[in-house]
Amino acid sequence: MNILLFLCLLLRKHISNVKIANIIPYGNMAKEFSTRAENYSQWYNDLVIKADLAENSAVRGCMVIKPYGFAIWEKMRDVLDGMFKDTGHSNAYFPLFIPKSFFNKEAAHVEGFAKECAVVTHYRLKNSEDGKDIVVDENARLEEELIVRPTSETIIWDTYRNWIQSYRDLPILVNQWANVVRWEMRTRLFLRTAEFLWQEGHTAHATKEEAIAETKQMLDVYADFAENWMALPVMKGTKSPNERFAGAVETYCIESLMQDGKALQAGTSHFLGQNFAKAFDVKFLNQQNQQEYVWATSWGVSTRLMGALIMAHSDDNGLVLPPKLAPTQVAIVPIFKSKEQLEKISEKAVAIKKELQAKGIKVKYDDRDTYKPGWKFSEYEFKGVPVRLAIGPRDLENGTIEVARRDTLEKEIYQQSDIANKVEHLLDKIQNNLYQRAFSFREDKTFKADTWEEFRDIVENKGGFVYAHWDGTPETEQKIKDETKATIRLIPLDDKREEGKCIYTGKPSERRVVFARAY
RNA sequence: CGGGAAGUAGCGCAGCCCGGUAGCGCGCUUCGUUCGGGACGAAGAGGUCGCGGGUUCAAGUCCCGCCUUCCCGACCA
Incomplete structure (x- = not known):
């Protein structure tokens, strides 16, 4: 030296x-960091710790975001918050706890989240018989259990029912910054934790067109943020039925590519149709004096963006x-x-x-x-x-x-x-x-595949995005996933029609969709 | 939630097989010399050996249970 x-x-x-x-x-780095080539996921884990961004906590699956990591999240939050305000949204806050019965009301929604909900059953502790311990007081059982929110559609739509009577009450353009809990089996700092921070926008509209326009507008806001602030190029598209948000009619997303060739969903914006309005009986009187169900959207990004930021730019010497x-x-x-x-x-x-x-x-x-x-x-x-x-x-x-x-x-x-x-x-x-x-x-890692062999080769040996034809059925998507671990990341928004044959079944297809292995 | 690995000073590890005084490197404190890519020397401080039981005269070490983390699956943002 x-x-x-x-x-x-x-x-x-x-x-x-x-x-x-x-x-x-510097030779020293090698001692402290794994390199990306050696072990990509170890490199990521080391980086999060060594750059002082976050650490694991005493609670399984939950992270402590350290001051330096939080400063970055804070900056993201402030910029996004400004963008939401500029597009006419206001912040509000809804409860952390949701009555269990609310989840029953939208069938797809309950099915999507039931398996990963934390449930509050009691409201009191007491000293144990021998006085040595603190135990749950079995006499203090809640009449109705409370779910720790995995997302807030249900409590918000239950609330909106009281806010909306007339078309004059619409639109409602509300966002909340909050924590949510999804009981994950396997967690990684920022990428997947049991508790995470996010924002969730929930809007209510008089017409379908207006709701769809809102959904797309917020997707554009996310893409703008990703590209111009995070320096992260993203693709825009819609999700296949398999990957769609539980309870949505259509899910729009932005997808980014990490340095290991895996895709990462950086944000989603959902057109919820009238699903939640019907489930929670939210109607308004239109100008013709007729009752109509309200149209809904929801959209969110989370602390997962930190993971995207880290993996997109950083190198073997640390964070960039x-x-x-x-x-x-x-x-x-x-x-x-x-x-x-x-x-x-x-x-x-x-x-x-x-x-x-x-x-x-x-x-x-x-x-x-x-x-x-x-x-x-x-x-x-x-x-x-x-x-x-x-x-x-x-x-x-x-x-x-x-x-x-x-x-x-x-x-x-x-x-x-x-x-x-x-x-x-x-x-x-x-x-x-x-x-x-x-x-x-990303350009270098974006491919086209026309045969199954080609597709497999790219997914297994090269990584990245693959444009390929798909017959449009969930069954085929599932089989492709089972065999290659690749899923449909998105169906591109640009309406480029192209006749072709499904790479898996050979059935006719009208357009290419984007596949990748994903986080 | 299934399969594997690990948990000993702030961090990284040895000690465990074969039970008997808790160790090494980094970091930390003090002093001195240094300072253009992680300085060097000397002297110090720091430990309920993840938690709870058991076996034993004696447990970091042997046995049982649990917790946490990492890797591989299933699930998922």
């Missing part, structure tokens, strides 16, 4: 002000965050020996920090003397901070500053003049580069 360091210094002397390509890779969602966008590290030196450098560094802050950039000036510069470099690297600035005595003399970008691991020496503008542009560049990189990756 010392030799490398020496070489680096030599290089810098000879080509100061010129870009130094390819930062020294798109600048627009990074809690810290720029870290400034001073290089110093003495206190006097630190004071001089700090003067310059703080000035630069202020310049950056004036542009709305989130900056952290790390003048701790308890950690060495190299240690800080590593830390910011595996925490995914997009840009790191280093400033030392040499830079003070030369009016320069070292700029390192996380996405490409390149370092350059910049002149200090106009540094704020340069960094601002660099952040934009990184944001775009991450999107482009993810987009090219």
Whole structure:
């Protein structure tokens, strides 16, 4: 390492002000992280822990989201919340507990969620006979059990019944930020936990057309967020009946591709038709003075987006965050020996920090003397901070500053003049580069298959999305899933008709659908 | 919920087969030298060995039950 360091210094002397390509890779990382190639899922697990995003809790399947991880989620939440408000929605809050009987009312819905519901049966504890323990008081059994919400359609539609009488009460455009519980057998931090955070929008409309327009609008909001904030390219489409939300007439979704070639559903938007209105008897009087059932939508994204964000961009050195969602966008590290030196450098560094802050950039000036510069470099690297600035005595003399970008691991020496503008542009560049990189990756991993052999080969050996013909039956989809683990991720929204034959049964098909193995 | 593996200091692990004084590395504390890619030396602190029973003079070690995590299935966002 010392030799490398020496070489680096030599290089810098000879080509100061010129870009130094390819930062020294650190051997240390290998000790702490699995690599993606070695073991992708271990890499993901390590990353979540080492980047200080979340950890497992004392409760099975439930995670603790740590401050750094929560800061990212908070940013996502704030941006999405703004987008919801801009499209006319308001936030509200409904109860965590739902009377069990509510679940009986919509047949498909109950069937979809029954197997993973947590149930509250008692409301009191007491001391055990021997006084050593706390036990459930059997005398305090609830008359009707309460379900911990796995989603809130039922309690919300029961409530909407009282809110809606006339077409003048419509539309209702409500969103809630909440936690939900689905009793999962096998969990992974962010990707699948028993409790997770999400938002669920629930809207009520006078007409079918308006409800469908709302469903599509919110899908577009999600796609916009994924692409422009998360730098995550997504495909839009509808789900096959097998994959449809329990109780929906049509489920729209955005699907993204992770670096291991598996698809991840990043958001869903459901057209619920009049299913819940009928189940909960929610009617309104239209302008012709006739009773009609209300039309409904619901839409949601969850902390699972954190998983998508991590798996889409990060590398073997740790987390890589798109600048627009990074809690810290720029870290400034001073290089110093003495206190006097630190004071001089700090003067310059703080000035630069202020310049950056004036542009709305989130900056952290790390003048701790308890950690060495190299240690800080590593830390910011595996925490995914997009840009790191280093400033030392040499830079003070030369009016320069070292700029390192996380996405490409390149370092350059910049002149200090106009540094704020340069960094601002660099952040934009990184944001775009991450999107482009993810987009090219997806392009390279998107295939067409016309025969069963071809299909199997792609799914098993290449991964990624496969456009293929399907005869439209749930039975065929199930068989394909049983044999290859690939499912229909979506039926593309663009209405590209193409005559063909189902890859599995050979029956006629009018269009290709997108298959993949999925999270 | 089925099959496998693991749980010993904050983290990573050895010790268990063959019962008898709880160990190593990293991290942590103090001091000194260092500081442009995870510094070095010296001296320290830190443990109900996952939890609960049992066997035994004696259990981290043997036996039984449970909990948690990871991997593979079924289920699922």
